[in-house]
Amino acid sequence: MKTNKYITLGLGLFLCLGSLSLSNNTYAHDRGERAPIKMLFKNLDLSDEQRKEVRTIMSESMREGRTIRIEMREESMDAIDDLKNGTHEKLSAVLSEEQMTQFNKNSQRMEKRKEKMGDRRMKDRKKGKKRKDKKRHKEHKKK
Structure with missing residues (x-):
């Protein structure tokens, strides 16, 4: 009887700890873009001044990256439109x-x-x- 209680208690603790570790793991994935960036500066022991400068540099870089991605997306959309128009013209020459x-x-x-x-x-x-x-x-x- 006592062994059953211990086994049940041990199994319950094991399941609880397992579910906690899984919930922590999913939380790490939900942090989005910032998680890899934080990892870059982990264990660097930055001073407050360095932390401010690094944060400024990284936010500027991310902002510039966003604008570049938007510009590239617009350029690629224009290129795709040109390709579609060219294809349409070629097809109209072949199809009735x-x-x-x-x-x-x-x-x-x-x-x-x-x-x-x-x-x-x-x-x-x-x-x-x-x-x-x-x-x-x-x-x-x-x-």
């Missing part, structure tokens, strides 16, 4: 008028679907969910 009309309908339908998926992803990001494209993941595993 009827086929081209159907192609345009299909293309518009696909764009709407893409926008809808983008909206759904943004909603999930705001809620803190991460969605994985299962098909893409499975295809990647096969390779």
Whole structure:
């Protein structure tokens, strides 16, 4: 009887400690961008002055990085639009008028679907969910 109590108590403690360690692990992942940056400066014993300067340098760098990413995104979107227009012109030379009309309908339908998926992803990001494209993941595993 006593051994059962000890086993139950030990098992209960083990499960509690295990769940605590898992919750700490998920907390580390939720910190976002700052976790890797903090890791860079871990155990450096920075003075208050150094800490201020490092924080200023890093925040400026992150701000510049954001603007660069935005500019690059805009440039790539322009390049994609140019590519689509060129493809459209080449297809119109090959396809009949009827086929081209159907192609345009299909293309518009696909764009709407893409926008809808983008909206759904943004909603999930705001809620803190991460969605994985299962098909893409499975295809990647096969390779």
